[in-house]
Amino acid sequence: MKLKFNSNLDYQKESISSIADIFKGQIPAQSNFTVSAMTDKVGTEGKLITDLGIGNKLELDEDDILKNVREIQLRNGLKPSTSVDLGRKHFKFTIEMETGTGKTYVYLRTIFELNSKYGFTKFVIVVPSVAIKEGVVKSIDIMTEHFKRLYANVIFKDYEYKSQKLDIIRDFATSDNIRIMIMTIQSINKDTNVINVDNEKTNGIKPIEFIKETNPIVIIDEPQSVAGTQNGKESIESLNPLCTVGYSATHKDKYNLMFRLDAVDAYERQLVKQIEVASVFSKDHNNAAYIKFISVSNSKSQIKAKLEIGKWDAKKGTIVRRSKEYKKGDDLYELSDNRDVYKGYQITEINAKEGDEYVCFVGHEPMKLGEVRGEIDDDIIKRTQIRKTIEEHLNKDLKLKKEGIKVLSLFFIDKVANYRTMDKDGNVQKGKYAIWFEEEYKKTVMNPKYKTLFNDVDIETEAELVHGGYFAQDKKGKLKDTSGLTQADEDAHNLIMTDKEKLLSFDTKLKFIFSHSALREGWDNPNVFQICTLNETKSEMKKRQEIGRGLRLAVNQDGERVYGFRVNTLTVMANESYEDFARKLQSEYEEDEGIRFGIVEKHSFANIIISKDGGSTYLEQERSEEIYNHLKKCKYVDDKGKITDKLRNDLKEQKVDIPEEFKIVEDEIIYKLKKLSGNLNIKNAEDKKQIKLNKMRYLSPEFKELWDRIKYKTTYSVNFDSNELINKCAEEIKRSLNISKAKIIYSKAEIDITKAGMVTEENNRYSDDIEEPNFIFPDIITFLQNQTNLTRRTLVEILKKSERLDDFRKNPQQFMDEAASIIKRKMRLMIVDGIKYKKVGDDKYYAQELFETEELYGYLSKNMIGSKKSVYDYIIYDSDVEAQFAKKFEKNDSVRMYIKLPDWFKVPTPLGSYNPDWAVFIEKDNAEKLYFVVETKGNILAGELREREYKKIQCGHKHFAALGNDVVFKETDSFEKFIENV
Incomplete structure (x- = not known):
């Protein structure tokens, strides 16, 4: 069995582009698709040629990098960086991804993306332990075939650094293809490490010098463990990185955060398993003297032992366990409200010596730190x-x-x-x-x-x-x-x-x-x-x-x-x-x-999309701060941004005060506030319950009528007018492309000798625009063809009609990147606009009997409510919005029957399968029968739905229209809106 990998997961592509786009405008190194304008310079653009090898060469200056960084952060809804944040000795960036969401896949694919776009070839992956190193090596092994298919049989080699095999260092430095070195921080963090000592196998040169001269892009796996100390930071700097990118779920230092997929995001998007906790612990075991020795404190005045004991709580009418600091002479019998089991437990001595902490009682054996007495047998x-x-x-x-x-x-x-x-x-x-x-x-x-x-x-x-x-x-x-x-x-x-x-x-x-x-x-x-x-x-x-x-x-x-x-x-x-x-x-x-549950931040609304001058733009930081200040003024958040009960109440009653000037994006603001006031959703295994089929409903005529209208399958075809695509792409490129000139970078640095080796510290840098740059001009048509899969003829027409080809000479790679982005965006829109669905036939459908084979489980206090109008005795919901709909379906007299559509009920789309939320049967005025498929979202505005999800919903409309059968597909964020428009 071989693991397969999905190359089209939205969040992974977002994370990859969040690093790749930092270097937008970088002139790429020569590739198979370039045509040289200067034969004596072939292969040198974008490459660093040194005495010891070939390295990464950065053509952009700090202003270019900062501009790109802030655009990415705005897109991802993150706090914007300043020039001070970028890093003094090298650029530092951070990606936050929850455990289990494919962090290793993302940073490995980012390597190939950086090579594909800009020709960077030297990469070092630094990890905190042998365990993670073995995991990375295995990951590369099982993903190699996948990456070679994705990047047209890219040539690369990876090395697991071992001090006994120094020959790999030379190949790493001198190769013109992608080289990836995986090493633990322990292998480079001491002066005595083989890599930091002159060696005859490397002609008397320290092996680390070969790596330093390549100016590698250093990927740090779990930087809080790798570079969490000063020694760790210096060791990373000793590699002379072009930049570092740290990947973790639990960063200690978040340098220029570029992408964030935290625990809450991962759960909401179902990218990790949901958690249930099954507890095994003692209860009501109070028939012995329970004592837990927790800690010792040694102040100037006296030594105290922190103990947990069982005390009588008169209010609760039961024994509760409480911890408190006790001193020599204290009697646990008296302090437990005279519980007989503690008779004789008077403290006679407390020893605070580290490694030998103990506490003694009258007539009982001493207790050591961490010991528990009087608990049920641990076995x-x-x-x-x-x-x-x-x-x-x-x-x-x-x-x-x-x-x-x-x-x-x-x-x-x-x-x-x-x-x-x-x-x-x-x-x-x-x-x-x-x-x-x-x-x-x-x-x-x-x-x-x-x-x-x-x-x-x-x-x-x-x-x-x-x-x-x-x-x-x-x-x-x-x-x-x-x-x-x-x-x-x-x-x-x-x-x-x-x-x-x-x-x-x-x-x-x-x-x-x-x-x-x-x-x-x-x-x-x-x-x-x-x-x-x-x-x-x-x-x-x-x-x-x-x-x-x-x-x-x-x-x-x-x-x-x-x-x-x-x-x-x-x-x-x-x-x-x-x-x-x-x-x-x-x-x-x-x-x-650093998840701040229930916290609104000043940049929380910056990436809301707003219509402007026939196009769209972001709200941006300044306007976001205005909204934040208004929320503080209304007492919706406190001085630290924490959401108050006043806002929660107003959200529930739908009367949140939004300034008049922001009414145009009121729904988006409300949606974000609802999300920010959420919390982790951890299930209690004791609440787990199997859902049973409601046979009376399942066999009812209402269900058969409803199911017979929506059960059929469709196939689709996509047609769009090539001329229309050409015109729309050309118009957008002409209107919105913004290309800046390439620059010559001048820099000067001092050399400092440290424990980690020779470190360069830059003390001067400036740039000049290049009026007539000697570029190796890439083959733009082949590049765009690889990015879009359009024909060469179509791409030539788009570029000619855009009348912007002169800008290609200013900065070829930036021009290609932005043109490709525009074309792909227009194509996605036209695919959905031009899609046509056709019912396959009466013999292709989802059988009603599938409901009988479904095994469903829910959690009584978390994600299920009782139902009398569905085919199951409970409805399992995925969000508060779905829960509210289910409750209102149950109570509304005109709703005769409804189903939470199972996850095997799928509509095919070019963007992946789509699973609608509900099927509803309504009988109006006891006569007219109406059938609906309903999609419910916290916010149905296209700007707030992820583009891919929005497009799938549009395909849903066309699928159900193709079925006929009097079924209406609707999307809504409110039951009231839905029922009022029936």
């Missing part, structure tokens, strides 16, 4: 976690195996010995977790509901084969607890990363994986559906680290991603309450990603 909790994880796994297996999806479960453990041990003779023995797992597995699979999964299977053998561990080993083969950064970890990761695709196959028995710290980062198998952390106490691993290994969307046996929350749900088996887990996770999102 009972962990064994229950294992059993519940097996049950969740098998339940998903029943549902997903028939869809070709293999289910994996991941257990994090804190001690390898709890899973595998060695006896004195060196024989591997099962630890307690392995023994418990096999015992619980054999019990669980005997449940008759799982019978179909285990036909003709020897359960005894199966129980041993389905689980395995990945741990680092020492030279004697002994398993070890490690940090994830050692050579032993590298060996463990070679195994798990090499077997990544094999593990996804039904042919491989392994399904349950036990691991120590080695899997904390870098392992990105997409089919992890359960994560269980087995620790001696509560998990100290960050929640984001914990769930990060399971967020990626599932892959089927054909190697294809499967989309939608119906399939993609990650169950976290937590040893704490659902509320505590959700609260801590949200706190980490705020701390690590």
